[in-house]
Amino acid sequence: MDAITRAAGDNAWAAEARATLALAWPLALTNLSQHALALTDAMILGWLSTEALAAATLGANLYWAVMAAPLGTALAATPLLAQARGAGRLPGGRGWVRQMRRGARSALWASLAMLLPSMVLLWFAEAVLLAMGQEPRLAALAGRYVRALMWGLPLFCAFVVLRGFLAAMERPAPALWIALAGILVNAALCALLTFGAFGWPGLGIRGAGIASTLANALMVLGLLGLMARDRVLGRFRLLGRFWRPDRAKLAEVTRIGLPISGTMLLEIGVFSAAAIAMGWFGATAVAAHAIALQVAAMTFMVPMGIAQAATARVGLFAGEGRGREAARAGWVAVALGAGFMAAMAMLLLAGAHRIAWAFLDAADPQAAPAAALGAVLLTIAGIFQLADGVQAVAAGALRGLKDTRVPMLLAALGYWGLGMPIGVGLAAGAGLGPPGIWVGLAAGLGAVALLMLRRWRRLSAA
Structure with missing residues (x-):
């Protein structure tokens, strides 16, 4: 009997791993494709000049820090909708379609409410960066880039809410296909608008921002079109009577989403602060930081997808009141995220120098020192890959339980109580320079x- 019970338990873990992977890989690829938009901008602007790459990095870091508030409330859609669907699967469960529709609309409303102050701040990006001690030339270029990029922010948040709805429905494929198409559109538009072609004058760094905004617009419209044509997804009518806000659901989204925003702001903020600190060491240091950050962010997209799958799987089981299955879903996701990031760590440690040169033009006189420093930073990034993946997936599992406030406090302690003071101390106090920050x-x-x-x-043992 013990052997039979053990075999059944092993089968349950294997089945959960398969279910998590089936949901996670389209989400991870969607994340990778969305990150590829930023990566495409970075590579094309790196070919334009090292200065353009450095300026875009400063602007993008400010952009991501400011967008944490609306994006966090958009991400609150996934646990809210997953638990609503899980409760609907209980015997006698009713009204779950309406609850999911209310949750998705409220996440959109909450994101829109957070967008206005964010966009006002982004409009004055140049002044903000100057106040942070950045070089005037880099701040001016970054401001030009952000003013073109910022108009895609509402569209990106809408895409995140729709993707959360699809994750809760365990139907992530439409978002994947649309995001993959977005890569091609953005790459073509970015090259065309940045350098110009067929008599079209190049817009430089501003062209890259315009390209990303247009790509985000096409992605949202494409995803809405695919969902409307789907027999199952179309019946939810997510945008029907959108102008009528739901106060009760708005309050719930805010309660779950604001701590997610806070956690994101803390994490994004520490990397943005690192970019600002790199600016103290000159454009070469900022460009090297941009290279390492883009690569580390790209590998992070996979555990982020696993984390999103964990939020949906844990939320579904929690909504049904199946605590043991929710715990199993979370631990399986953590193991999958750790395994992938261990492999990425070995890849970065082995190929840091070659990866760094992929972002630079050998004819640029600043390329060689930027590549050398970028390789050092990529090596350090390889060392922290495992920790980065584990923290992301564990946070995703906790979101499935709607536990977001305490994780925010833990992030504050780790990133700002330990990480940033250690980095600045090593860089400035101990004389390690940019590697000390990493x-x-x-x-x-x-x-x-x-x-x-x-x-x-x-929590999972409770």
């Missing part, structure tokens, strides 16, 4: 990973 980032990520795992272990 050592601090690694220390902060390691601390957050341990704290998130401890929190998940306690």
Whole structure:
């Protein structure tokens, strides 16, 4: 009997791994394709000039920090909708379609409410960067880039809400196909608008921002079109009577979403602060940081997809009141995320120098020092890959339980209580320069990973 019970338990873990992977891989590819938009901008602007790459990095870091508030409320859609669908699968469960529709609309409303102050701040990006001590030339270029990029922010948040709805429905494929198409559109538009072609004058760094905004618009419209044509998804009518806000659901989205926004702001903010600190060491340091950050962010897209799958799987089981299955879903996701990031760590450690040169034009006189420093930073990024993946997936599993406030506090302690002070101390106080900042980032990520795992272990065992 013990052998039979053990075999059944093994089969349950294997089945959960298959279910998580089936949901995670389209989400991960969607994340990768969305990150490829930023990566395409970085590579094309790196070919334009090292200065353009550095300016776009400063602007993009400010953009991502400011967008944390609306994006966090958009991400609140996934646990809210997953638990609503899970409750609808209980015997006698009714009204779950309406609950999911209310949740999706409220997440859109909450994101829109957060967007106005974010976009006002982005409009004055140049002044903000100057106040942070950046070089005037880089701040001016970054401001030009952000003013073109910022108009895609509402569209990106809408795409995130729709993607969360599809994850809760365990139908992630439409978002994947649309995002993959978005890569091709953005790459073509970015090259055309940045450099010009067929008599079209190049717009330089502003062209890259316009291209990303247009790509986001086409992605949202394409996803809405695919969902409307689907027999199952179309019946939800997510945008029907959108002008009527739901106060009760708005309050719930805000309660779940604001701590997610806070956590994102803390994480994005620490990397943005690192970019600002890199600006103290000159354009070469900022360009090297941009290379390492783009690569580390790209590998992070896979555990982020696994984390989104964990939120949906844990939320479905939690909505049904199946605590044991919810715990299993979370631990399987953590193991999958750790395994992938361990492989990425080996890849970065082995190929740091070759990866760094892929972003630079050998004819640029600043390319060689930027590549050398970029390789050092990529090596440090390889060391913290495992911690980065584990903290992301554990946080995703906790969101499935609608646990977002305490993880925000843990992120504050790890990133800002430990990571940033260590980084600045090593860079400026100990004289390590830019590598010291990345050592601090690694220390902060390691601390957050341990704290998130401890929190998940306690709640999943309850």
